[in-house]
Amino acid sequence: MNKTILLHGQFNKFFFFILNFFFPLQCCNCRNYLPYYPVKHLCDKCENELYADICVVCQVCSKRAGLNNEAPYLCGDCRFKKDPPLKIISVAKYEGILKNLIHQLKYNLRENISITLARVMLDFLKLQKIQMNKYDAVIPMPISKVKKRERGFNQIEFICRKICGYYNIELNKKILKRKYHKKPQVALSRRERLINPQNSFELKKNSNIKGKSFILVDDVKSTGSTLYFASKILFDAGVSEVLCITLADNA
Ligand SMILES: [Zn+2]
Numbered sequence: 001m002n003k004t005i006l007l008h009g010q011f012n013k014f015f016f017f018i019l020n021f022f023f024p025l026q027c028c029n030c031r032n033y034l035p036y037y038p039v040k041h042l043c044d045k046c047e048n049e050l051y052a053d054i055c056v057v058c059q060v061c062s063k064r065a066g067l068n069n070e071a072p073y074l075c076g077d078c079r080f081k082k083d084p085p086l087k088i089i090s091v092a093k094y095e096g097i098l099k100n101l102i103h104q105l106k107y108n109l110r111e112n113i114s115i116t117l118a119r120v121m122l123d124f125l126k127l128q129k130i131q132m133n134k135y136d137a138v139i140p141m142p143i144s145k146v147k148k149r150e151r152g153f154n155q156i157e158f159i160c161r162k163i164c165g166y167y168n169i170e171l172n173k174k175i176l177k178r179k180y181h182k183k184p185q186v187a188l189s190r191r192e193r194l195i196n197p198q199n200s201f202e203l204k205k206n207s208n209i210k211g212k213s214f215i216l217v218d219d220v221k222s223t224g225s226t227l228y229f230a231s232k233i234l235f236d237a238g239v240s241e242v243l244c245i246t247l248a249d250n251a
């Protein structure tokens, strides 16, 4: 090994040792203390548990593939569909460690959570072997101005930036916008909330996106209606393909 690299590595270790002395690293999930080097944000036990739920899934409907199926995978239902409807894939079910991390992502402004979830998302995408760079841009699901003010930033944007960096795709935060609602979502009745996503989105004026294809990223898919209506407005403007990717599926 090159001597300078060796020295550099030792310096790094020393640096993290000192840093860890003052700011000890804890597992994002179980809060156990972590070794100071190499820097990680999940302990081995939690990481293994989280990754046990990640596998090859159908590229259209996210159905889990059997152990013998290789990526890229299309399930029996989706293989013969000529025009597959909306494509929605999720890293895993909204439960356990993933649920805990996403919950913290929303309500805790800890960067380590974003880093951890971005890495999980990237590992999931690499496993699926999707041809990511055929897409023109990645769009983070826009959040309302009120929510942005409450949280300070859109955490999904951070994860999108990592995806864009890895696959060399453009990040587009401008095309899709949330409409401004005076009444916050929680104040709406269940019926109102169910029909509300329909008019929640609008496109940036004069955006020429005909024939383009996009990846839309959100944290949790529940009924899928938000993703559906966000995609619909893109399709209505002539977009040829939308792939929705979420961290978790709460269906
Ligand atoms: Zn842990």
Ligand SMILES: [Zn+2]
Binding pocket: 058, 059, 060, 061, 062, 063, 074, 075, 076, 077, 078, 079
């Ligand atoms: Zn399928």
